[in-house]
Amino acid sequence: MNISRRVALGMLAATAMTAGGAAAQAQKTIKVGILHSLSGTMAISETTLKDTMLFLIEEQNKKGGLLGKKLEAVVVDPASNWPLFAEKARELIAQNKVAAVFGCWTSVSRxxxxxxxxxxxNILFYPVQYEGEESERNVFYTGAAPNQQAIPAVDYLAKEEKVERWVLAGTDYVYPRTTNKILEAYLKSKGVKSEDIMISYTPFGHADWQTIVSDIKKFGSSGKKTAVVSTINGDANVPFYKELGNQGIKATDIPVVAFSVGEEELAGIDTKPLLGHLAAWNYFQSIDTPANAEFIKKWQAFKKNPKAVTNDPMEAHVIGFNMWVKAVEKAKTTDPDKVIDALPGIEAPNLTGGVSKMLPNHHITKPVFIGEIKENGQFDVVWKTDGLVAGDAWSKELDGSKDLVADWVEKKCGNFNTKTGKCGGA
Amino acid sequence: MVPRPEYPVRPVALLIAFVLGVLLLAPAVARADAYTDALARFAADSFSETEAAIDGVAASGHPLAADVVGAVREGRLMVRAADKAVFIRDPDGSFRDAGTGSPAAVQGADLKPVRLNNRVRRAVEAAMGTLTLRSPDRARRAAAAAAVFKSRDASALPALEAALAAETDPAIRRQMQEARAAILLTRPEATPDQRAEAITVLRARGDQEAVAVLRNLPADAPPAIRAMAGDAITAIENRIALLRNVQNVVYGISLGSVLLLSAIGLAVTFGVMGVINMAHGEMVMLGAYTTFVVQEVIRSHAPWLFDSSLFIALPLAFLVAGAVGVLIERSVIRFLYGRPLETLLATWGISLILQQAVRTVFGANNREVGNPGWMSGSFDLLGLTLTWNRLVIIVFALVVFAALLVSLKRTALGLQIRAVTQNRRMAGAMGIRTDWVDALTFGLGSGIAGIAGVALSQIDNVSPNLGQGYIIDSFLVVVFGGVGNLWGTLVGAMSIGIANKLLEPFAGAVLGKIILLVAIILFIQKRPRGLFALKGRFVEG
Structure with missing residues (x-):
């Protein structure tokens, strides 16, 4: 007991010293907060994003930093614990005085x-595709809104694969529920009947997919072409795809298009039975552009792993970080109010050959790609949108939000109602 | 075709021979043209052109057609960017000109493979079906018939009928007849008699796919035929509905066996010893990671052993998890016997330490554990789809259960374990080293959890969080079945599994689980000692 107490005291002292040292340096550097879980259930996805930010900051410092100062990363671990996210955010802003924070993955943490x-x-850059229905002054959403991922994917299936019957399968929480509500409204507006839509929710980490996969098989044998739109999150995907493969459902029979399965997730799966299943993202590692090739090369060198994969939320951080840098340069200060005002209209190249722009609703323009899973765990892009799609903060498909717009430039409002002409929701 | 001239050829005969030759050759030339035309469309790099190219190649009847379509399927059909020439890359890496079949000396770097998407893959399957119906290989003929059944491509009908006439194998004959029925049923020009016959064949097939085909009967069919199809659909669906109930029970047994596997180690550490072991799930996780390490070593050093990797992993997982278990017992738990709350907190802390340790060593991402060939895929039993991995796990869970039962009831260690748990002081007085038995018992329970990890790595993610998903269910099973009773664990696991799977179709996965939890809470209120309560004097001790 004595020893452990001594060790604990030593650690406390060490922490205090590093904190003190950091405070002394505060004048010379600009601090950037990184708020991603490094332990707990979300560590699987978020650890990579922390590394992405460290990589971007290192690259920026090589170019000479920002406003003549070096950037300094402040990393905290909210440990996949939602209330802890708020505490750690407070720690970053109040104690460490960071200029902006890049972080969060799940909607509940945001x-x-x-x-x-x-x-x-302060400013939060949020890099993950999400359910929309939100626009806050302090948050910049660099991931996809539903109209930048879900709706183009459904359009692709209807057009290219002639799908007429839809299974909307998701994990039971806010993102799948809202996305499926939007998709259901959208499909019905396109003339799909209720009996041709099957909606199924499963708990987090669901491992026993036998019943649901056999239900999907039954639903798909009505004679009409059927597809599964999957908002199944995280770990539950592996057993789901394994069960699909084992029950003999191939992508040519019932394709599955997923919104949460990327290169990172596929790295842990035997991909042979997944061949031909689809994913919709705004970025794929396999996209062949000079910017992407250079990014992948530098990233793999940074990770010291020639097999390190890149994915969509990473690209969102790349775009978000570059936009923030440009906005700070434009405002000539890191003062959050000035940077928030400078950000809309800022443009930054994305890694797929286009130029993304920050919109007044704090969402960005992105291209949409549909990729098919290949045997090596990468995606083969089979379709993409003609240009960049502007992110809608409020879905046009839902009754509660179709009259709402977000505009932080003209109207200074995140939920302006165009019917009543007032700021403040439906 | 021209008779060998035994006498000086007269000009008229020559002319006749020439005309005859041209007439005979013409269709072949036309077919070759259709083939080259179709081949050229591969170069367009558009999915719809590729699809048209496949249909064209398949319809041309060219001797290379099957090779070309097969090469498309495997991504071995290459287009040279410079001149749009098309080549087949053979599995050995050499190239052939797709137009002539002669070997070609080309640089791999100049070539790009023809790209596939699901639509193209479907066209490939359909084309392969038509092209390989007469293959000498039995399995390929069967696959071809299944592909034609799926594609219902009317253009395959002549090839199918020719193949049917030549087929001698009764099983493949039946498949071909079903494929023919599927085509005839949906073909607009089919006669009512043909359709009636088709419906009879499909009704005899009697599965979901047959229903799907029957539903596609064109709406302009005569009412009698439509009624007949309707009857067939009802008959098949009634049968399937019955089968689905059986299937749900089978799924329940399968889920029950997973629960049994994850809980059986806990039945020893918690059930027999009374230690509230929150780190039980992490023992399962250690077993799964052992499997991963074994597979990695096999992949890099001895790939031919891959199919037996699980058998190598089993004893190792038992040893690794068992050793960690003994270590935990010796270093922490033995100081906490009789203090359940502190044990709970301490073991929970250990579970977090183990998780983070694994995360640091192996990374936070899922690790890929492959299924050996004999555990992949599924088979049909009287219309039920059973997957091999689930079946293996059911059998494995029962074997582990039986082995544990025997070792507790029939071995010296088992006798000592039972003696110590029933009356520690009396056992000590008889000369049993009780603390040594404690350590071994905990090691046994942990080792079995490790074995469970090997099996669970086949159906779940191998990540540091693997154990967390099972810990609650495991406690539920042991408490529900009756603490200290192995048979209770078996019955508890199976009843929870089956009840869950019977509820799921009606209530959905989320609500089903909630209903089950409420039911178990109510049950425990009524019978706090679970299904099979231990009786006797030692219960209180």
Missing amino acids: KSVLPVFKELN
């Missing part, structure tokens, strides 16, 4: 830090 960012007036 909702949990929102009040902190509003109260302490």
Whole structure:
């Protein structure tokens, strides 16, 4: 017991010293907060994003930093614990005085830090595709809104694969539920009947897919072409695809298009039975552009792993970080209020050959790609949108939000109702 | 075809011979043209052109057609960017000109493979079906018939009928007849008699796919035929509905066997010893990671052993998890016997330490554990789809259960374990080293959890969080079945599994689980000692 107490004291002292040292340096550097889980269930996805940010900051410092100062990363670990996200965000802003924060993955973690960012007036860059229906002054959404991922994917299936019957399968939480609500409304507006839509929710980490896969098989044998639109999250995907493969459902029979399965997730799966299943993203590692090739090369060198994969949320951080750098240069200060005002209209090249733009609703323009899973765990792009798609903060498909627009430039409002002409929701 | 001239050829005969020759050759020339035309469309690099090219090649009847379509399927059909020439890359890496079949000396770097998507893959399957119906290989003929059944491509009908006439194998004959029925049923020009016959054949097939075909009967069919199809659909669906109930029970047994596997180690550490072991799930995880390490070593050093990797992993997983178990017992748990709350907190802490340790060593990402060939795929049993991996796990869970039962009831260690748990002081007085038995018992329970990890790595993610998903269910099973009773664990696991799977179709996965939890809570209220309560004096001790 004595020993452990001594060790604990030593650690405390060490922490205090590093904290003190950091405070002394505060004048010379610009601090950037990184708020991603490094332990717990979400570590699987978020650890890579922390490394991406460290990589981007290192690259920026090689170019001479920002406003003549070096950038300094401040990494905290919210440990996949939603209330802890809020505490750690407060720590970053209040104690470490960071200029901006890049972080969060799940919507519930973003909702949990929102009040902190509003109260302490700082900036959050959120890099993950999400359900939309939100636009906050302090948050910049660099991931896809539903109209930049889900709806183009459904259009592709209907057009290219002539799908007439739809299974909307998801994990039971806010992102799949909202996305499926939007998709259901969208499909019905395209003339799909209720009996041709099957909706199924499963708990987090669901491992026993026998019943649901056999239900899908039954639903798909009506004679009409059927597809599965999957918002199944995280770990539950592996057993789901394994069961599909074992029950003999091939992509040529019933294709599955997923919104949460990327290169990172496929790295842990035997991909042979998945051949031909689809994913919709705004970025794929396999996309052949000079910018992407250079990014992958530098990233693999940074990770010291020639097999390190890249994925969509990483690209979102790349775009978000570059936009923030440009906005700071434009505002000539890191003061959050000035940077928030400078950000809309800022353009930054994405890795797929286009130029993304920050919109007044704090979402960005992105291209949409549909990729088929190949045997090596990468994606083969089979379709893409003609140009860049502007992200909608509020879905046009839902009754509650179709009259709402977000505009932080003209109207200074995240939920302006065009019917009543007032700021403040439906 | 021209008779050998035994006498000086007269000009008229020559002329006749020439005309005859041209007439005979013409269709072949036309076919060759259709083939080259189709081949050229591969170069367009558009999915719809590729699809048209496949149909064209398949219809041309050219001797290379099957090779070309097969090469498309495997991504071995290459287009040279410079002149749009098409080549087949053979599995050995050499190239052939797709137009002539003669070997070609080309640089691989100049070539790009013809790209595939699901639509193209479907066209390939359909084309392969038509092209390989007469293959000498039995399995390929069967696959071809299945492909034609799926594609219902009317253009395959002549080839199918020719193949049917030549086929001698009764099973493949039946498949071909079904494929023919599927085509005839949907073909607009089919006669009512043909359709009636088709419906009879499909009704005899009697599965989901047959229903799907029957539903596609064109709406302009005569009412009598439509009624007949309707009857067939109802008959098949009634049978399937019955089968689905059986299937749900089978799924329940399968889920039950997973629960049994994950809980059986806990039945020893918690059930027999009374230690609330929150680190039980991490023992399962260690077993799964052992499997991963074994497979990695096999992949890099001895790939031919891959199919037996699980058998090598089993004893190792038992040893690794068992050793960690003994270590935990010696270093922490033995100081906490009789203090359940502190044990709970301490073991929970250990579970977090183990998780983070594994995360640091192996990374936070899922690790890929492959299924050996004999555990992949599924088979049909009287219309039920059973997957091999689930079946193997059911059998494996029962074997582990039986082995544990025997070792507790029939071995010296088992006798000592039972003696120590029933009356520690009396056992000590008889000369049993009770602390040594404690350590071994905990090691046994942990080792069995490790073995469970090997099996679970086949159906779940191998990630540091693997154990967390099973810990609650495991406690549920042991408490529900009755603490200290192995048979209770078996019955508990199976009843929870089957109840869950019977509820799922009606209530959905989320609500089904909630209903089950509420039911178990109510049950425990009524019978706090579970299904099979231990009786006797030692219960209180």
